[in-house]
Amino acid sequence: MSDALAAHAGAHGAHAHHPDLQHHFDTLEQQHEAATLGMWLFLITEVLFFGGLFLAYMLYRIWYPQAWAEASLELDIVLGAVNTAVLIGSSLTMALAVRAAQTGQQRATVVWILLTMALGLTFLVIKYFEYAEKFEHHHVPGPTFHFEGPNAGPAQIYFSLYFLMTGLHATHMLIGFGIMAVIAWMAHKKRFTPEWYTPVEVSGLYWHFVDIVWIFLFPLLYLADRAHHFA
Amino acid sequence: MDTTMTAPRVTYLNHEHTLASWLLTKDHKRIGILYMLVVTFAFFLGGIFASMIRLELATPAGDLVSADTYNKMFTMHGVAMVFFVLIPAVPAILGNFILPLTLGAKDVAFPKLNLLSWYIFVIGFLFTIYAMVSGGVDTGWTFYTPYSSRASNTNVMMTGLGVFITGFSSILTGLNFMVTIHRMRAPGLTWFRLPLFVWAVYATSLVQILGTPVIAITVLALAIERFLHFGIFDAALGGDPVLFQHMFWFYSHPAVYIMILPPMGAISEVIATFSRKSIFGYSFVAFSSLAIAIFGFLVWAHHLFVAGISVYSALVFSFLTYAVAIPSAVKTFNWAATMYRGAIWLKAPMIWAIAFLGLFLVGGLTGLFTAALGVDVHIHDTYFVVAHFHFIMVGGAIMGYFAGLHYWWPKITGRMYSDIWAKVAAIIVFAGFNLTFGPQFILGYLGMPRRYHVYPEEFQVLNVLSSAGASILGVGYLLIAIYLVASLFKGEIAGDNPWHATGLEWTTQSPPLPHNFETQPVVTEDAYEYSKREIKVV
Numbered sequence: 170m171s172d173a174l175a176a177h178a179g180a181h182g183a184h185a186h187h188p189d190l191q192h193h194f195d196t197l198e199q200q201h202e203a204a205t206l207g208m209w210l211f212l213i214t215e216v217l218f219f220g221g222l223f224l225a226y227m228l229y230r231i232w233y234p235q236a237w238a239e240a241s242l243e244l245d246i247v248l249g250a251v252n253t254a255v256l257i258g259s260s261l262t263m264a265l266a267v268r269a270a271q272t273g274q275q276r277a278t279v280v281w282i283l284l285t286m287a288l289g290l291t292f293l294v295i296k297y298f299e300y301a302e303k304f305e306h307h308h309v310p311g312p313t314f315h316f317e318g319p320n321a322g323p324a325q326i327y328f329s330l331y332f333l334m335t336g337l338h339a340t341h342m343l344i345g346f347g348i349m350a351v352i353a354w355m356a357h358k359k360r361f362t363p364e365w366y367t368p369v370e371v372s373g374l375y376w377h378f379v380d381i382v383w384i385f386l387f388p389l390l391y392l393a394d395r396a397h398h399f400a
Numbered sequence: 401m402d403t404t405m406t407a408p409r410v411t412y413l414n415h416e417h418t419l420a421s422w423l424l425t426k427d428h429k430r431i432g433i434l435y436m437l438v439v440t441f442a443f444f445l446g447g448i449f450a451s452m453i454r455l456e457l458a459t460p461a462g463d464l465v466s467a468d469t470y471n472k473m474f475t476m477h478g479v480a481m482v483f484f485v486l487i488p489a490v491p492a493i494l495g496n497f498i499l500p501l502t503l504g505a506k507d508v509a510f511p512k513l514n515l516l517s518w519y520i521f522v523i524g525f526l527f528t529i530y531a532m533v534s535g536g537v538d539t540g541w542t543f544y545t546p547y548s549s550r551a552s553n554t555n556v557m558m559t560g561l562g563v564f565i566t567g568f569s570s571i572l573t574g575l576n577f578m579v580t581i582h583r584m585r586a587p588g589l590t591w592f593r594l595p596l597f598v599w600a601v602y603a604t605s606l607v608q609i610l611g612t613p614v615i616a617i618t619v620l621a622l623a624i625e626r627f628l629h630f631g632i633f634d635a636a637l638g639g640d641p642v643l644f645q646h647m648f649w650f651y652s653h654p655a656v657y658i659m660i661l662p663p664m665g666a667i668s669e670v671i672a673t674f675s676r677k678s679i680f681g682y683s684f685v686a687f688s689s690l691a692i693a694i695f696g697f698l699v700w701a702h703h704l705f706v707a708g709i710s711v712y713s714a715l716v717f718s719f720l721t722y723a724v725a726i727p728s729a730v731k732t733f734n735w736a737a738t739m740y741r742g743a744i745w746l747k748a749p750m751i752w753a754i755a756f757l758g759l760f761l762v763g764g765l766t767g768l769f770t771a772a773l774g775v776d777v778h779i780h781d782t783y784f785v786v787a788h789f790h791f792i793m794v795g796g797a798i799m800g801y802f803a804g805l806h807y808w809w810p811k812i813t814g815r816m817y818s819d820i821w822a823k824v825a826a827i828i829v830f831a832g833f834n835l836t837f838g839p840q841f842i843l844g845y846l847g848m849p850r851r852y853h854v855y856p857e858e859f860q861v862l863n864v865l866s867s868a869g870a871s872i873l874g875v876g877y878l879l880i881a882i883y884l885v886a887s888l889f890k891g892e893i894a895g896d897n898p899w900h901a902t903g904l905e906w907t908t909q910s911p912p913l914p915h916n917f918e919t920q921p922v923v924t925e926d927a928y929e930y931s932k933r934e935i936k937v938v
Contacts, residue, residue, distance in 0.1 A: 192915075193506040193584075203509040203583040210575045214613045221617035221647050225632055228643060311629040322637035329630035333621060 189365045201367045208371040212378045215341075219382055222334050226389060229326050236323035238394030240316070243308060244331075245299060249391040252295050253383065259288035260380045267373040270356065270366035278356040278369065285376065286349050289342055296339055303328070331390055338386060341379045348372050405893045407814055411911040426511035427914060432497030433812075434518050438525060439488055440881075445529075446480035447874065449473050454836075454870040457863045462854045470853035471538035472554065478541025479559060480532075483566050484525055486793055487655060489801045490662035491608075492521070492573055495601050498808055499577060501905035501912060502595050504586025504921040509579040517572040524566030531558035540851065542652070545633040545644040549625050557627060560619045567616045570658070574608030577601055586904065588923035595903050595927045596672075596685050597804075600665025603689035607654045607661070607696060615651035618644065642707050649700035657696040659793060660760075661689055663800020664731055667753050670807050671735050673901040674750035675742025678928040681734045688727035695724040705776045714773055721771035728764050732757065747899070748822030752803035755830040759795025763788060766841065781851075784844025787837045795833055802826075802880065809884065810898045814911040815891030821883040829876035835869025902928055 187197050194200040230237045266281035307315035308328050316324040352372050355361065361369060412429045422430060452473045456464040465473065496514070500507055508514050531537055537559040539548040548556050581602050585594075621632045622644065631637040633644045672679045679685055701709055701717040735757060744750070766788040769775050779785060810816055839862040844850075848859050855863065897906040908917050925932070 191511075193509075193511065199583055203579050206582060207510060207513075207575055207579045210578055210609055214571050214575070214609050217610055218613035218617050221614050221621070224647065225621070225643060228640065229638075232640075233638065310631055322631075325637050326631050326634075326639055329625075329632055333624065333630070333632070 187365065189360075197365055201365075204367045204371055205374070208374045212374065215378060219334070219337065222330060222337070223385075223389075226330050226334070229323065229330070230393070233320065233323035233326070234394075236320035237327055238397065239318065239320055240324040240327035240331075241391065241393035241395075243306070244391045245302070246391050246395065248295055248299055249387055252292050253387045255288050255292050255295070256380050256383050259285045259292070260377055262288060263373050263376045267366070267369050270361045270369040271363060273361075273363045275356060275359050275361070278361065279353055282349050282353040282356060282369075286346060286353070289346060289349075293339060293342060296335065303332075334386055334390065338379065338382050341382070345372075345376050345379055348375065405895045407893050408909040408911070408913075410913060411814065411909070412914045413814075413911050415914045424515070426507070426515055428496050428500050428508050428511065428514060429812075429912060429916075431514050431518055432493050432495075435488055435492040435496060435521070438518075438522060439485055439493060442480050442484035442525065443877075446477050446485060447877065449477035449480065450870065451874065453477060454867040456853050457855070458867045460855050460857045460860050460863075465853065467853050468538060471540075471851070472536035474851060475537050475540050476532050479528060479537070479563070481793075482541055482655070482659075483563055484521075484528070486659040486797050487570055488521065488573075489659075489797065490666060490804060491577070491601060491604055491658070492517075492569075494666060494801070494804045494808060495573075495577060495604075495662060497812055498905055499580060499598065499601055500584065501811075501908065501916055502598055502903055503580065503584050504589060504904045504917065504923065505580065505584035506915050506917070508576050509584055510576050513572055514576055517569045517576070520572070521566055521569035524562045524564070524569065526562075527558055527565060528562030531555040531562060534558070542648060543619070543622060543644075544648075545622065545625075545641045546635065548622055549633060557623055560623045560626075564616055564619045564623070567612045567619075570608050571612045571616075574605035574612070578605040578609065581605075586921050586923055589904075592683065592686070593923055593926050594686075595665075596668035596679060596682070596689075597662075597665035599686040600661045600668070600689045603693035604658050604661045606690075606693045607658050610697065611651040611654040611658070614647060615655075618647040618651070642704065642709070645704050645707055646701065649703045650697070653700040653703065654693075654696045656789075656792065657692050659797040660800070661692060663756070663797050663804065664689070666804030666807065667735065667756055667800050668731075669901075669903070670749045670753040670803050671738050672928045672930070673807070673899050674745045674747060674753070675739050676745065676930045676933075677738055677742040678926070678930060679734065680737035680740075681730075682927070684730055685734050688730045691727040692724065695720065695727070699724050702771055702776070705773060706780045718771055718773050722768065725764060725768060725771075732761060732764070748817070748819050748826065749803050749807040749899075751823050751826040752799060752806055755826055756796060756799040756803055759791055759799055759830070759833065763791030763795050766791065779844055781849055782844035783840040783848050783850055786850050787840035787844060790837045790840075795837070799829070802829075805884075807899070808905070809887070810894030811905055811910045811912070813888055813891070814894050814909075815887045816894050816898060817887035817891055818883050821879065825876050825879040825883070828879065829873060832869050832872030832874075832876050836866050836873055837869070839863070839865045839869075900933065902930065902933070 190197055190200060194203070262281050262285040266278050266285060269277035269281055303309055307313050310325050310329045310332065314321075314325050314328070349372060352368055355368065412427055422434065425431060425434075452465065453470070456462070456470055456473075462470070496508070532555075535555050537552070537554045537556055539552050539554070539556055543556070543560065548560075581594075581598060621630075624630050625632055625634065631639050633639050633641050635641055668679055668685060699717060699721045701713060702721045705714055705718075766784070770779060770785060770788055806817070806822055843859055843862050843866075846859070848855055894910050896909055898910075899906070904917075904921050904923070905912075907921060
């Protein structure tokens with residue numbers, strides 16, 4: 170605690186305030202720690218937000234394994250796999266953006282963030298084609314839903330969960346686009362320094378979280394029963 | 401009271417005057433006041449619906465409103481009171497105002513986010529009000545499927561959206577407070593020197609962060625099921641309506657602890673201050689808050705004992721429900737032990753706190769009845785349950801809110817209210833409350849189900865008593881509004897520390913400076929060191 174006291178005295182004493190230090194914090198370090206802790210707590214709420222859908226998925230998959238296997242085969246595993254690779258790639262570029270900001274490379278920060286956005290856009294375009302195909306085959310839940318065989322009811326639940334989970338994931342990506350657009354602009358205006366790049370770091374945490382959700386969604390939705398299918 | 405005291409010149413209230421300076425404020429104190437305005441309005445709105453319910457139930461026949469209208473009345477009473485009064489009351493009003501002051505901080509960790517939370521709250525409330533005036537909603541505040549997904553043709557979507565949106569306000573407030581407590585404490589203010597109100601708010605934030613997203617996704621899934629005809633809970637497709645109940649109560653039971661934990665924190669402050677003693681078993685009271693928050697997540701299925709869940713899981717949930725009563729009992733015993741041999745000073749906040757103790761005790765003990773598997777089958781969905789949770793929600797949470805509000809009012813406004821009238825109001829509310837909900841225990845035990853607008857004639861006497869009690873309760877609440885508003889104009893100047901209390905919030909002026917403290921406070925002693933202070937009781 171005496172450190173904090175000394176740091177406080179320092180912040181108000183000889184040294185001038187950093188322009189990005191908000192008035193209610195004593196030091197940049199305190200401000201940075203508060204922001205990262207806040208983002209981690211927010212990600213915990215996100216885990217529970219998606220968690221409700223994972224719970225429903227688990228229940229119905231245990232109840233209706235056959236319907237799950239049949240419905241899962243309707244998804245395009247190639248597109249899903251490509252998208253997984255694209256998204257993991259975007260996590261890499263995001264991590265490099267944070268690294269660039271940390272080491273004070275302003276231009277590189279902008280480039281890496283723009284690349285991350287481009288990969289995210291690629292993912293959403295591929296997702297669009299997947300969704301369009303579901304509409305064509307009447308696999309969208311609702312009055313027009315159609316599924317051959319005795320498992321049409323549970324299969325509709327499967328597709329309800331598919332659209333809810335991937336739709337919520339895609340919504341999070343769109344929010345991520347908005348955030349990254351702002352961060353890229355700030356980086357372009359040379360706002361970040363090795364002392365203060367907190368927005369880049371917390372945006373990175375958010376983006377990695379969105380990726381990790383997909384790492385779970387891909388096997389759960391696309392690979393439910395592929396082993397039997399290929400055997 | 402020293403009558404020569406003068407009001408401080410510059411305060412958070414008078415340093416800026418424009419409407420914009422309020423609506424765009426990032427000051428936690430002003431945001432607390434903004435919450436107070438909205439929550440008070442919601443309280444009166446919910447109160448009006450409650451009056452309609454009690455008026456209808458004054459006679460056995462359905463002579464005031466139709467069955468459909470009655471369904472809407474109790475639904476909208478529940479929605480207004482749960483989501484817009486009980487959940488935000490203590491954390492968002494008193495928490496916002498007091499928490500940074502008790503920590504010796506200039507503000508919460510994220511002031512802009514704090515303002516955003518208020519706007520999200522208001523937008524959610526507006527959606528809900530729109531739903532209420534455009535035909536209302538009749539599913540019960542619990543939105544059980546398939547009532548809410550297929551059977552109801554009322555405004556479920558808008559209400560659900562309102563609840564969904566408001567949830568984010570609660571999440572962000574919890575997040576903000578948690579980071580604030582971790583990172584914004586004054587030098588020397590270690591965890592075990594924190595006032596117990598802070599521990600309670602911390603535990604509450606934990607529940608808000610972990611629970612609220614689950615109700616958000618549940619209501620979202622329900623809305624999509626209703627609007628786009630998806631099937632998550634639809635039995636016609638092989639789905640499970642009981643899954644909705646599980647997901648709903650995974651939040652909504654812990655939400656009870658969002659409502660009751662912060663008032664418990666306020667009660668700890670009031671009882672220590674007005675007993676002029678250190679709280680008995682500080683660390684037990686602190687950890688019992690965390691224990692309640694954690695165990696509170698493991699009891700939700702006790703709402704489902706008659707919904708066809710397995711006997712074995714019911715046994716486990718019954719046991720865990722008993723377990724969660726232990727930390728609540730720890731608190732109650734410790735409060736009583738704190739008062740024991742204390743120099744008790746019966747000012748208005750203490751009267752409210754003692755009223756809280758009595759009502760919370762009854763509410764807590766009747767909770768054990770409902771936790772017992774066999775007894776619950778008999779009293780499930782009867783007025784016994786209604787009485788039980790009103791003893792916790794109103795007798796506990798609202799009484800605790802008023803105890804805290806009366807305690808911190810001089811700090812918030814810089815003025816003293818009439819102590820006599822505040823005591824009279826506390827006694828009226830206590831009496832009216834008991835008369836309203838006491839008879840409902842008997843009604844429920846005799847088998848009167850909740851949520852019906854007609855009942856057999858032999859239940860009339862008890863129902864008339866309950867309705868009479870409700871009108872007394874209403875008078876009590878109006879009285880509070882009158883003398884508190886009057887105190888703003890005619891109240892004595894309070895001075896920095898009218899209760900001679902410990903705690904950093906009392907070391908600054910009342911009302912506080914825009915940035916709380918003139919110099920950074922440094923803490924050198926534990927909380928509630930009344931033994932080291934001269935007793936200056938007047």
